[in-house]
Amino acid sequence: MALRVAVTGANGRMGQTVARAVSAEPEMELACLVARRGCRLVGAAAASIVGDENCSITVSEFLDLESVDVVIDFTLPESSLVNARACAEAGVPIVIGTTGFSETEQTDLESTLYSVARCQAANFSTGVNLAYRLISIAAQVMGADSDIEIHEAHHKHKIDAPSGTALAMGHAMADSMGQSLHDVAQYDRSAQREARKHGSIGFSVTRAGEIVGEHTVLFASEGEQLEITHKANSRDAFALGAVRAAKFIAHKPAAAYTMSDVLGLS
Numbered sequence: 001m002a003l004r005v006a007v008t009g010a011n012g013r014m015g016q017t018v019a020r021a022v023s024a025e026p027e028m029e030l031a032c033l034v035a036r037r038g039c040r041l042v043g044a045a046a047a048s049i050v051g052d053e054n055c056s057i058t059v060s061e062f063l064d065l066e067s068v069d070v071v072i073d074f075t076l077p078e079s080s081l082v083n084a085r086a087c088a089e090a091g092v093p094i095v096i097g098t099t100g101f102s103e104t105e106q107t108d109l110e111s112t113l114y115s116v117a118r119c120q121a122a123n124f125s126t127g128v129n130l131a132y133r134l135i136s137i138a139a140q141v142m143g144a145d146s147d148i149e150i151h152e153a154h155h156k157h158k159i160d161a162p163s164g165t166a167l168a169m170g171h172a173m174a175d176s177m178g179q180s181l182h183d184v185a186q187y188d189r190s191a192q193r194e195a196r197k198h199g200s201i202g203f204s205v206t207r208a209g210e211i212v213g214e215h216t217v218l219f220a221s222e223g224e225q226l227e228i229t230h231k232a233n234s235r236d237a238f239a240l241g242a243v244r245a246a247k248f249i250a251h252k253p254a255a256a257y258t259m260s261d262v263l264g265l266s
């Protein structure tokens with residue numbers, strides 16, 4: 001029997017991309033598509049959003065979990081918390097792609113969801129999650145003798161910098177070298193006139209056009225350079241990773257699963 005999936009954020013960029021990915025997945029059925037209350041899409045045929053005429057549900061303003069196996073949520077922290085409470089009450093696993101939780105909200109989210117299987121990631125792309133592992137290995141092998149620089153590029157609308165993914169890459173490499181990113185990160189060189197500090201991890205950022213997301217980690221050592229690059233070409237990269245995570249947690253015991261667990265990298 002197909003896995004029955006509820007998707008939130010029907011009018012959002014990620015919500016729509018995830019809904020299309022679920023609908024296109026033979027082992028899944030889009031059982032519920034939720035838009036925020038009062039949104040013009042409420043009551044519309046989900047088929048018009050996912051482009052699948054076999055999809056017979058309409059967009060709802062309620063997250064109806066009665067016949068749902070798993071929820072995929074990419075909205076905003078406030079609504080993700082509401083959806084998480086509903087999942088905890090109904091005992092339904094949840095995949096959370098929403099970012100930007102405050103520390104208090106994150107603590108609230110974790111305590112709310114302790115009784116269900118959940119998977120939360122700031123980046124659901126398979127390639128990025130594999131890249132975390134590859135750069136950790138590279139940092140272990142080459143880090144002590146290399147200058148490490150992370151460059152990331154995103155569209156002009158993005159307001160935070162460096163990206164959460166670039167920071168996660170920095171943490172992954174610092175951890176693998178037994179350091180704290182806080183001690184070795186170099187975010188801005190404009191205020192200093194001195195040579196590069198050995199052992200630092202430098203960050204640089206491009207904001208331009210509609211770039212979906214690019215991250216390159218450079219290891220420059222004596223006589224050679226290694227670059228590991230990931231490029232997301234569309235939001236499908238995140239949606240397909242979230243779909244993979246939903247399949248993985250749907251029938252798992254209550255626990256917090258990571259994308260490393262999903263990809264078999266743990």
Ligand code: NAD
Pocket residue numbers: 008009010011012013014015035036037039074075076078079096097098099100121122123124125238
């Ligand atoms: P968006 O602005 O296009 O969509 C946000 C959605 O949230 C909309 O559907 C909106 O109606 C809904 N929403 C907001 N407040 C709500 C409320 N109170 N109740 C119900 N619904 C509410 O944003 P987006 O580009 O789709 O991104 C959504 C989230 O996913 C963001 O936090 C973004 O950073 C994150 N994101 C995560 C990944 C990842 O791989 N984890 C990738 C891309 C985006």
